[in-house]
Amino acid sequence: MAMLTDFSGEWLIYRDLAIALATGLLIGVERGWTMRGERKGARVAGIRTFGLIAGLGGLVALIAQSLNLIMAAILLAGIVIMLGFSHAKTIHEPDGRSITNFVVSLLTLCLGLLAGSGYPALAMAGAAITTGLLSMRSELHGFLGKLGSTDINVMIRFALIALAVLPFLPNRDFGPYDAFNLQQLWFVVILVTGLSFAGYVANRLFGESHGTVVTAVIGGAYSSTAVTASLAQRLRGEDSNRRTLSAGIALASAVMYVRVLLLTFILARFAFVPLAMILTPAALVAAVIGLLQLRRSGAAKTDKSVETRNPVRLLPAFFFALTVAAMSLAARWAEAEFGTSGIAYLVLIMGSFDVDAAIITLGALPPETILSNLAGFVLAMTVLANMLFKAGVAGFTAGWKNGRSAVAALVASSIVLAIAGLVSFVALDIHF
Known part of the structure; x- marks a missing residue:
């Protein structure tokens, strides 16, 4: 041996x-x-x-x-x-x-x-x-040769957000209702900002050489609203390329649905299945309409890519953190004062302005604070509010004559989303 x-x-x-x-x-x-x-x-x-x-x-x-x-x-x-x-x-x-x-x-x-x-x-x-x-x-x-000052600023700012702040934050609950954990709060800010950063990098690597549709799809991963506004502005002044631009708006929204589901799976997994049941039909409708419009346009790309702004900015990141912290405190207060219905109404109202913040707020709540079916329904309704807002942006910016195809795609997806939400509300016997 x-x-x-x-x-x-x-x-x-x-x-x-x-x-x-x-x-x-x-x-x-x-x-x-x-x-x-x-x-x-x-x-x-x-x-x-x-x-x-x-x-x-x-x-x-x-x-x-x-x-x-x-x-x-x-x-x-x-x-x-x-x-x-x-x-x-x-x-x-x-x-x-x-x-x-x-x-x-x-x-x-x-x-x-x-x-x-x-x-x-x-x-x-x-x-x-x-x-x-x-x-x-x-x-x-070659990659370094393509970088501009904005790209360098994006990378530096994301490094500051991801590396320079998180290690120095305490990992413990404190404050009223024990609603605040600074390290967990900042981690989810990094996660959301990281998705935006990844979309921006993908856009710079692949999108700009492939035109409107590719940049719209990639841009949908970090701001489908910004993509909608950018393409709608171009719709107002272009006549020959409307279907391609409308296709980009529809496909960006389809990617937005996927982003919401991904964040929910990571941060509020208990709400993922009911949310997916409501969002999936609407996402498929947006994708199918976008692909049909793209096919009818006869071109998979254009010479001009989508204008996208810097997605990683320090002040908005801090403001987002404060928003999530305020929502977390408000959710704990609503639970103590009004129970589950108070949380649901609060998330529905505030989530209509920021879906990501609503997802993070639900994920930070103690287990079994809110039923999964109700949480999924509330998140779906915040997405519906976002879709209707984008339809308004597209119609107002592009005008009805030039933007009707884009508005129709967004409204069609919103109608399917509303129907799926109503069916889920009745079938699952959801109560506020």
């Missing part, structure tokens, strides 16, 4: 060293292929060198664990100095490749150390990610 244990321990050592070598070889393949056209002697490191660097890292980690920590530190320092000298002669090359190779060499050494220390899976994952990033040099540089 002792011999079997020893053999198993040796096998793990061999495995870790082999994986350390493999991480270097993987990175070395990409580096060697990238620099295959360099003149002889210009390449500082290739596939063999990177493999050996990672292998050395694995051996240093083994020495540190089994022999002498000071000796391992001396060896590690010697390797780093050797790498620095080997790259120093090309440090001033215009393309900066030597800098990249030096950094990658240090990273490869670290991955070898990681594998030799007993974390082979993490080392291989790191090598795969590193290789992927290195191989995407042209794509990443």
Whole structure:
């Protein structure tokens, strides 16, 4: 039994060293292929060198664990100095490749150390990610070339919202009725803002090169109302492209239904099934009408994309957090004073102005505070209010002559939504 244990321990050592070598070889393949056209002697490191660097890292980690920590530190320092000298002669090359190779060499050494220390899976994952990033040099540089000042501001602001605030907020209930938990509150702000940020990024990557319909569908993921207003404004001045623009409005609303269901599933899952039963028919109607209008238009895209504003702004994010906090407090007060009916009426009224805030408010309530059927019905009615508002925006902005197709699509979906809500209200015997 002792011999079997020893053999198993040796096998793990061999495995870790082999994986350390493999991480270097993987990175070395990409580096060697990238620099295959360099003149002889210009390449500082290739596939063999990177493999050996990672292998050395694995051996240093083994020495540190089994022999002498000071000796391992001396060896590690010697390797780093050797790498620095080997790259120093090309440090001033215009393309900066030597800098990249030096950094990658240090990273490869670290991955070898990681594998030799007993974390082979993490080392291989790191090598795969590193290789992927290195191989995407042209794509990443091309992406950076497309960025404008607005895009940089969006990324910085989302980083501030997601990373600079959340860690410093307390994770405990406090305030009247224990209605406030700042960390949970800000987390849902990050979630909602993150959906908007993801839609904005997708729009910048794919939408602008594919025209109206694609940007409308992507834009529906973060603001179908903004998409409706933008396309309706164009409808007023265009005669030849009305069906495509109307299709974009309908499809953006269909995506909005999906967004609402996704947020409900994440934040207020108890209301998801009854809400899905009401929203799904309306979403299908919006999608079918949009696709039919698109088909009749004879074009799947146009040369002009949808104007979309910056979806990640700090003041609206703080205002949204305050709105959700006020709704949470009001919901707890309504429950204490009027019971379930008070919560339902409050969410219905306030949710008509902000569906996301209504979803978050319901999700923050204690379990079994409100029946799932009633919660789903109330959320569906807030969506109906939003749809009717968008129909009004489309009709008022585009005018009846140019905007009637878009208004008809939104009204048709709203009628189906109202009928589904009424059927659910009667069939499920919902009471306020």
